[in-house]
Amino acid sequence: MNNVYISAYGLTKFRRSNDSIYLLAFEAIRDLINRFNIDKDSIDGIIVSTTSTEPYIANILADMLSLKPKISYKHEQLCSSGTSAIASAYAHIKAGLCNNILLIGVDKYDTIGKRLDWDIYRGEFKDPVYWAALYAKAHMKSFNTTKEQLALITVKNRKNALNNSYAYFQKPVDINDVLNSKTIVEPIKLLECSYVCDGAAAVLLTNKESSIKINNIGTYSIGASISSIRDLRSIESTYMAARIAYNNANINANKIDVAEIHDAFTICELLAYEDLGFVEKGRGGRFVEDIIDNKANVMINPRGGILGTGHPIGATGVAQIIGILNAIEENKYGLVHNMSAAGTTSNVIIMERI
Amino acid sequence: MNNVYISAYGLTKFRRSNDSIYLLAFEAIRDLINRFNIDKDSIDGIIVSTTSTEPYIANILADMLSLKPKISYKHEQLCSSGTSAIASAYAHIKAGLCNNILLIGVDKYDTIGKRLDWDIYRGEFKDPVYWAALYAKAHMKSFNTTKEQLALITVKNRKNALNNSYAYFQKPVDINDVLNSKTIVEPIKLLECSYVCDGAAAVLLTNKESSIKINNIGTYSIGASISSIRDLRSIESTYMAARIAYNNANINANKIDVAEIHDAFTICELLAYEDLGFVEKGRGGRFVEDIIDNKANVMINPRGGILGTGHPIGATGVAQIIGILNAIEENKYGLVHNMSAAGTTSNVIIMERI
Numbered sequence: 252m253n254n255v256y257i258s259a260y261g262l263t264k265f266r267r268s269n270d271s272i273y274l275l276a277f278e279a280i281r282d283l284i285n286r287f288n289i290d291k292d293s294i295d296g297i298i299v300s301t302t303s304t305e306p307y308i309a310n311i312l313a314d315m316l317s318l319k320p321k322i323s324y325k326h327e328q329l330c331s332s333g334t335s336a337i338a339s340a341y342a343h344i345k346a347g348l349c350n351n352i353l354l355i356g357v358d359k360y361d362t363i364g365k366r367l368d369w370d371i372y373r374g375e376f377k378d379p380v381y382w383a384a385l386y387a388k389a390h391m392k393s394f395n396t397t398k399e400q401l402a403l404i405t406v407k408n409r410k411n412a413l414n415n416s417y418a419y420f421q422k423p424v425d426i427n428d429v430l431n432s433k434t435i436v437e438p439i440k441l442l443e444c445s446y447v448c449d450g451a452a453a454v455l456l457t458n459k460e461s462s463i464k465i466n467n468i469g470t471y472s473i474g475a476s477i478s479s480i481r482d483l484r485s486i487e488s489t490y491m492a493a494r495i496a497y498n499n500a501n502i503n504a505n506k507i508d509v510a511e512i513h514d515a516f517t518i519c520e521l522l523a524y525e526d527l528g529f530v531e532k533g534r535g536g537r538f539v540e541d542i543i544d545n546k547a548n549v550m551i552n553p554r555g556g557i558l559g560t561g562h563p564i565g566a567t568g569v570a571q572i573i574g575i576l577n578a579i580e581e582n583k584y585g586l587v588h589n590m591s592a593a594g595t596t597s598n599v600i601i602m603e604r605i
Numbered sequence: 606m607n608n609v610y611i612s613a614y615g616l617t618k619f620r621r622s623n624d625s626i627y628l629l630a631f632e633a634i635r636d637l638i639n640r641f642n643i644d645k646d647s648i649d650g651i652i653v654s655t656t657s658t659e660p661y662i663a664n665i666l667a668d669m670l671s672l673k674p675k676i677s678y679k680h681e682q683l684c685s686s687g688t689s690a691i692a693s694a695y696a697h698i699k700a701g702l703c704n705n706i707l708l709i710g711v712d713k714y715d716t717i718g719k720r721l722d723w724d725i726y727r728g729e730f731k732d733p734v735y736w737a738a739l740y741a742k743a744h745m746k747s748f749n750t751t752k753e754q755l756a757l758i759t760v761k762n763r764k765n766a767l768n769n770s771y772a773y774f775q776k777p778v779d780i781n782d783v784l785n786s787k788t789i790v791e792p793i794k795l796l797e798c799s800y801v802c803d804g805a806a807a808v809l810l811t812n813k814e815s816s817i818k819i820n821n822i823g824t825y826s827i828g829a830s831i832s833s834i835r836d837l838r839s840i841e842s843t844y845m846a847a848r849i850a851y852n853n854a855n856i857n858a859n860k861i862d863v864a865e866i867h868d869a870f871t872i873c874e875l876l877a878y879e880d881l882g883f884v885e886k887g888r889g890g891r892f893v894e895d896i897i898d899n900k901a902n903v904m905i906n907p908r909g910g911i912l913g914t915g916h917p918i919g920a921t922g923v924a925q926i927i928g929i930l931n932a933i934e935e936n937k938y939g940l941v942h943n944m945s946a947a948g949t950t951s952n953v954i955i956m957e958r959i
Contacts, residue, residue: 252606252700304658306718307683310949314828321824321849323950324689327679329661335678338702339693346606346699348692348822364660468702470675474668495675595664596677 255341256461257454257602259287260573265419265450265561267360272303276312276357279451279566283353289455296322296343296352300336301565302329302364303357312355321349329364329591330515332356333452333568334598338468340456350458356569357451364564365447367592380444382593383516384436389483390518391438396536398438402429403539404517405442405558412555417570419448419561443517443558450563452570463576466584466601469496473595484533486519486594489526493588496599497528500584504528507601508583509550511571513590514558520551523588527599553578572600579604609695610815611808611956613641614927619773619804619915621714626657629917630666630711633805637707643809650676650697650706654690655919656683656718657711666709675703683718683945684869686710687806687922688952692822694810704812710923711805718918719801721946734798736947737870738790743837744872745792750890752792756783757893758871759796759912766909771924773802773915797871797912804917806924817930820938820955823850827949838887840873840948843880847942850953851882854938858882861955862937863904865925867944868912874905877942881953907932926954933958 261283263275270278276299284291297320299309309323322343328335333356340352358364367377376382390396406426412418424442432441456465471491473480481487497503504527512527514520521535529549530538541547554560554574557567568589575585581604590597615637617629624632630653638645651674653663663677676697682689687710694706712718721731730736744750760780766772778796786795810819825845827834835841851857858881866881868874875889883903884892895901908914908928911921922943929939935958944951 302660304717306656306681307721307946310682310826310946313826314949317828318826319828319845320826322689322692323682323826324686324693325679325681327660327681328664328677332678335676338676339678339697342696342700342702343693345701346696348696348824363658367661470702472664472667472672472674472677474671474673491673592661592664595668 252345253458255344255465256457257463257572257576258457258461259283259289259455260576261286261453262417262570262573263451264417265448265563268449270449272305272357272359275449275451276355277315279355279453283453283455291316291318293351294318294320294353296320296349298336298340298352298354299325300332300354300356300569301325301358302327302332302362303359304363322352328596330564331568331589331591331596331598332565334587334589334600337568337572337600338470338598341465341468344456344458352456353453354456354569355451355453356566358563358565360448362564379593380435380439383518384439386483386522387438387518393484394533394536398430399426400536400539401443401517401521402426403543404514404520405429407543408514408552408556408559411553412559415554415560418555418559419446420559439516445515445557445562448561448563450561450566452566452573454569454572462604464603464605466603467496467500469493469599471495471597486522486526486597488594488597489523489588489590492597492599493527496601500601502584506584507549507586508580509553509575509578510586510588511574512552512556512588514552514556515562527588550578575602606699607812609698609819610811611817611926611930612811612815613637613643613809614930615640615807616771616927617805618771619802619917622803624803626659626711626713629803629805630709631669633709633807637807637809645670645672647705648672648674648707650674650703652690652694652706652708653679654686654708654710654923655679655712656681656686656716657713658717676706682950684918685922685943685945685950685952686919688941688943688954691922691926691954692824692952695819695822698810698812706810707807708810708923709805709807710920712917712919714802716918733869733947734789734793737872738793740837740876741792741872747838748887748890752784753780754890754893755797755871755875756780757897758868758874759783761897762868762906762910762913765907766913769908769914772909772913773800774913793870799869799911799916802915802917804915804920806920806927808923808926816958818957818959820957821850821854823847823953825849825951840876840880840951842948842951843877843942843944846951846953847881850955854955856938860938861903861940862934863907863929863932864940864942865928866906866910866942868906868910869916881942904932929956
C-alpha cells in the first residue's frame with residue numbers, strides 16, 4: 252500500500268469574529284496553496300472536519316475552489332474530529348480511492364459542538380469541565396498531585412503560544428494568575444479551561460513522497476457512560492489508542508521527540524503524560540515540573556497546546572498535526588493526541604520526518 | 606489489500622413519525638443483529654451517514670451498544686451520504702484501521718438536508734425540483750422524450766415497492782395518476798418527486814469473506830455552479846463515477862445485472878440509464894418502455910427506488926446497497942448509483958455475489 256505524507260498546511264489566526272465558516276475555511280486553504288505553491292487541480296479529495304451544522308460544506312468549498320474531487324464529505328467526532336478525519340483521509344489514500352486530499356478543520360466559537368447536550372444518562376454533565384473536575388480530584392487524591400502542578404500546565408502552554416502568531420492568547424500568565432482565576436468547578440480554575448474560538452487549519456495528505464510521513468495511527472473509543480469509566484485516574488481511550496499506534500509502528504513512547512497533547516483542561520494534559528507512556532502512572536504532576544525545568548526528553552505542546560492557542564473544535568486536531576510538522580526534526584518521531592467528550596474517544600497519530 | 610464484503614443488513618420501515626433519530630438508528634441496528642445473528646462485540650467501527658445536525662451520533666450509538674470501536678464518526682454528503690460513507694468504510698477496512706464496520710444511514714423527514722440552502726449563487730434553486738425541471742426540459746427538447754415516458758418511471762417504481770414491506774408507499778399508481786398530479790415545476794409533477802421521510806438502514810462491512818463483495822467504487826463531484834454544468838442532457842458526475850468504477854472493475858455496463866438508481870425525480874432515473882451506459886444518450890425514454898416490457902437486460906430499482914420507498918436522505922444510499930444485496934444472483938454484478946444536489950456528486954458502487 253502507498254505511504255501517506257503531509258506535504259502542505261495552512262492556518263488562520265485563531266480568533267473570535269463574525270466571519271463565516273466558509274470565510275475561515277477559505278482563509279486556511281488560501282494560506283496552504285500560497286505557502287506551498289500547490290497546484291490546486293492536483294487535489295482529488297476534500298474532507299471537512301467540523302462540528303458546524305452547515306450541510307454539504309465539503310462540496311461548497313470544492314465549488315469555491317473549482318475542484319472536481321472524487322471524495323468530498325463532512326466528518327464529525329466532536330473535539331477529536333480533526334484527527335478522526337486525518338485517519339479517514341489516510342485510509343482513502345491507502346485504499347487507492349484518491350491521491351491528494353485537502354483536509355480542512357474549521358469551527359466557530361458558538362458551535363453546538365462545545366456542549367455535551369446528549370450527555371443525559373451519565374449525570375447531565377453537559378459541560379465537559381465537570382468531567383475535568385472529576386479526573387482532577389481523583390488524581391490529586393491518589394497521587395498527591397497539586398493545584399500548583401496543574402496550574403503550571405497553563406503557564407507553560409501560554410508561554411509556548413507566545414511564539415505562535417496564530418494562537419488566540421498572546422499574553423503570558425503566571426501561576427498566581429491561574430490559581431487566582433475564578434473557580435469553574437472545584438478544583439478547575441478558569442485559566443485551566445481551553446477557550447472555544449473561531450479558526451481553521453488545513454493540511455494536504457498525499458501519496459507522493461514528502462518529508463513528513465504518517466507513520467501510524469491508533470484510535471479508540473470507550474463507552475461514554477459513567478459505568479464504563481472504570482478508573483478516573485486514567486483515560487482508557489488514550490492508553491489504548493497509544494498502544495495501538497506504538498504497536499503498529501513497532502516503537503515505544505521513548506522514541507517520541509515531540510508531542511501535541513489534547514490539553515482542553517490542564518488535567519487532560521497531565522493524564523496524557525501518563526497514558527501515552529511518557530512517565531509512569533501517578534508521576535504526571537512531577538513531570539510538569541520536569542518539562543518546565545527542561546529535564547523531560549520529550550517536547551510537549553510547542554505550538555502552545557489548546558490552552559494557549561484556543562480551541563476551534565473541528566480545527567484543533569488538524570492544527571495539532573501542523574504543530575508537529577513545524578517542530579519535528581529529521582529522523583525523529585512526533586505524536587499527536589486528540590480526544591473528545593471526557594476521553595470517550597482518543598486518536599493518536601505518529602508522524603516521522605524522513 | 607483485504608477484500609471488503611457486506612455480510613449483514615438491517616432496515617426500518619420508511620415512515621413519517623415522531624421517533625427520534627436514535628430510535629430509528631437503533632431499530633435498524635437491532636434488525637441487523639437479530640437477522641444475521643451478529644456478535645456485536647466483533648464490531649470495531651461505527652459510521653453514521655446522516656444530514657441530521659445532532660452531534661456525535663456515532664459515539665452515542667456506540668455507547669448504546671456498549672461497543673468500544675476504533676472508528677466512530679458522522680459522515681455527511683447530502684443525498685449521497687450513504688454511498689459516500691460506504692466508500693469510507695471500505696477505505697478504513699482496506700487500510701487496516703479496522704475489520705468490521707457497522708454503517709448506519711438515518712434521517713428524519715424534516716432534516717435540513719432536503720433543502721439546498723447554500724444554493725445562492727447558482728440561481729437560488731433551493732429546492733432540487735427546479736434542477737429536475739431544467740434537466741427534464743432539456744431532455745424532452747433534444748430527444749423528444751415524453752411526459753408519459755417520465756411518468757412511467759414512477760408507475761414502475763411504485764409497483765416494485767409493493768413487494769418491499771419497508772417502503773413508504775404501498776399503493777400502486779397508474780400513468781394518469783402521475784400525469785394528473787399537481788405540477789410542482791413544469792414539467793415535473795408531484796408524483797414524479799421523491800418523498801423525504803424517516804428511516805434507517807444498516808449494513809456490516811467486513812474483511813471476512815462473505816457472499817457479497819464490494820467489487821469497486823467510483824466517485825466524482827463536479828462544480829456545483831450553473832456554469833460548470835455544460836450540458837443539461839447529462840449528469841457529468843454520474844458519467845464519470847461510472848467510468849471510474851467500470852475501469853477499476855475492468856467491466857462495462859453490459860455486465861451489470863441489477864441496478865439501484867437514484868430516482869429522486871423521474872428525470873434522474875432516465876438520465877442515469879444513459880450516463881451509466883445501459884443505453885445510448887437520448888434513448889432513455891424508449892428504455893423506460895423496454896424495462897416495463899421486460900426487454901431490458903438489466904433490472905432497475907427492484908426494491909422500488911426512491912420514488913417507491915421514500916427518501917430518508919442519509920439512509921438512502923445504504924438502503925440502495927441492501928436493495929442490491931437482496932436482488933443480485935450468484936456470479937453476477939449489481940450496481941448502486943446515488944447522487945446529491947442536482948448531480949453535483951455521484952457515487953457508483955459495483956457489487957458482486959461470489
